[in-house]
Each structure stands twice: as structure tokens, then as C-alpha cells.
Amino acid sequence: MVNSYRIAWYNAVHLLLPGLNSMTVAIYPGTFDPITYGHMDIVKRAAGLFDQVIVAVAAYSGKQTLFSVPERVTLIQQALAGLSQVTVLAFDNLLVDFAKVQQASIIIRGLRAVSDLDYEFQLARMNQQLADGLETLFLMPAEQYAYLSSTLIREVARLHGDIDAFVHPAVASAMRTKFKE
Ligand code: ADP
Numbered sequence: 001m002v003n004s005y006r007i008a009w010y011n012a013v014h015l016l017l018p019g020l021n022s023m024t025v026a027i028y029p030g031t032f033d034p035i036t037y038g039h040m041d042i043v044k045r046a047a048g049l050f051d052q053v054i055v056a057v058a059a060y061s062g063k064q065t066l067f068s069v070p071e072r073v074t075l076i077q078q079a080l081a082g083l084s085q086v087t088v089l090a091f092d093n094l095l096v097d098f099a100k101v102q103q104a105s106i107i108i109r110g111l112r113a114v115s116d117l118d119y120e121f122q123l124a125r126m127n128q129q130l131a132d133g134l135e136t137l138f139l140m141p142a143e144q145y146a147y148l149s150s151t152l153i154r155e156v157a158r159l160h161g162d163i164d165a166f167v168h169p170a171v172a173s174a175m176r177t178k179f180k181e
Contacts, residue, residue, distance in 0.1 A: 023051040026106035026137070027099050029091075031058050033065040034171045035076045036153055038145035042110040043086060045139050052085050054102055059092035066154055066178060079168035096131035107136045112146045 026046050032039060032055070046053045055076055059069045067075065069090045076088045091098040099107065107127060109120050124136035140146075153166050157175040164172050 024106065025052045025054065025102060025104040026050040026108050027054045027056050027095075027102060027104040028108040029056040029058060029095050031061045031063055031065065031150065032072050032076055033063070033067055033150050033154070034072060034167060034175065035079050036145070036148045036150055036167050036171075037165075038110065038112065038141045038148040040079055040168070041141040041145050042108065042139050043080060043083065045141075046108045047083055047085055050085075050106065052087070053083075053108070054104060055080070055086060055088045056095070056098060056102075057088065057090045058095075059090050067174070071174070075168075075171050075174055078170035094130070096127055096134055099134055100131065105134060107134060109136060109138050111138045111140050112148075 026049070028039075028043060028046060030039065043053060043055060057069060057072050057076065065072070073088050073090055080086050080088070089102070095107070107124075109124070111117065111120060120138065124138075127134060127136060141148075148166055153163055154175075156166075157163050157179055160179065163175060167175070
């Protein structure tokens with residue numbers, strides 16, 4: 001009861017004071033071919049920090065992908081069902097332009113190990129040059145996900161290894177279907 005009063009009061013204050021009413025939107029871009037428990041861990045951490053998180057699936061990433069864009073979007077939606085402030089969208093333009101249209105002020109990237117840093121640092125610097133004010137925030141996954149990569153999981157699945165510990169059941173099932181084709 002106390003909580004619902006508190007929420008009602010909070011909502012009323014935010015509606016009456018437009019300055020306080022602005023939502024912070026964070027965008028988490030990637031190829032997600034496919035989404036892994038590592039990516040999901042990052043999304044959950046971001047969802048705990050921001051009002052809205054957009055998982056942005058790169059349609060053009062220069063990589064040959066196993067899953068098509070609509071397949072990747074559907075799998076992410078299935079994996080993240082239940083996280084109400086998370087939306088999944090595909091984009092095929094420059095990330096900073098897409099972020100602007102979505103009114104996002106934060107780019108989320110995941111850091112697994114120091115080896116990610118070189119590329120991530122370059123990317124963040126480039127995005128900072130392209131759109132000053134759009135900040136990149138790095139989040140670390142729980143340790144047990146730090147060794148996961150979509151590339152490795154695709155390789156294991158291709159050779160019919162067990163991937164259940166690495167991806168959501170919907171993703172595991174879609175991968176089994178792919179490699180039966
Ligand atoms: P990209 O092709 O842009 O590298 P990915 O889908 O591979 O896209 O990864 C998107 C982001 O998620 C990147 O910041 C990457 O470092 C991060 N990431 C990938 N795998 C993991 C993981 N296991 N734990 C945490 N972050 C991860």
C-alpha cells in the first residue's frame with residue numbers, strides 16, 4: 001500500500017514538473033548473431049540503470065551472419081520477454097544517427113576482458129567525434145559469462161555441441177534447426 005502511494009506521488013510529481021519527466025534512453029547496439037547469456041546480462045544491468053533500453057540490431061555490420069535481421073530481432077525479443085522497459089529494433093544507418101532519432105543519450109557496450117578494449121575504445125572515440133554528448137558506457141557481465149562470444153557459440157552449435165548453458169532455450173532451439181538445414 002505504502003509503495004503504491006509512493007509510486008502515485010512520484011508519477012504525479014514527474015507529470016507536473018516537465019524537467020523531471022525526461023526519460024533516459026540507452027541504446028545497446030550489436031550484431032547479436034545470436035544473443036547470448038552474456039548480452040542478456042548486460043541488458044539486465046542497463047535496464048536497472050536507465051528508464052528505457054533499446055537493443056539495436058545492426059543490419060549492416062560488415063559480417064556474414066547466421067541469422068537474418070528479423071530472426072535476430074525475434075530471438076532477442078523471446079530471450080528478453082518480461083523486461084518491460086526493453087525494446088528491440090533493427091537499424092541500418094549510422095549508430096549515432098539512429099540513437100538521435102530514438103532520443104537515446106547513452107550507448108551501452110559490454111566489456112568481457114581487456115582484449116575487448118582496443119576495438120571498443122576506438123568505436124567509442126569515433127562515436128564521440130561523430131556525436132558529442134552521446135556518451136558510451138561500458139558494463140561488465142558476471143564472471144561466468146565473460147568467456148562467451150556469439151562466434152564461439154556458433155562454432156560449437158555447428159559441430160552439434162551442447163549450447164544450452166550459453167544461450168536462451170529459444171536461441172538454442174533456433175540454432176539446432178539452422179544446423180540441421
Ligand atoms: P559487435 O558485432 O558490435 O561486436 P556483438 O553482438 O558481438 O556486436 O556484441 C555487442 C556488444 O556486446 C559488444 O559491446 C560486445 O563486447 C558485448 N558482448 C559480447 N559478448 C558479451 C559477453 N559474453 N558479455 C558481455 N558483453 C558481451
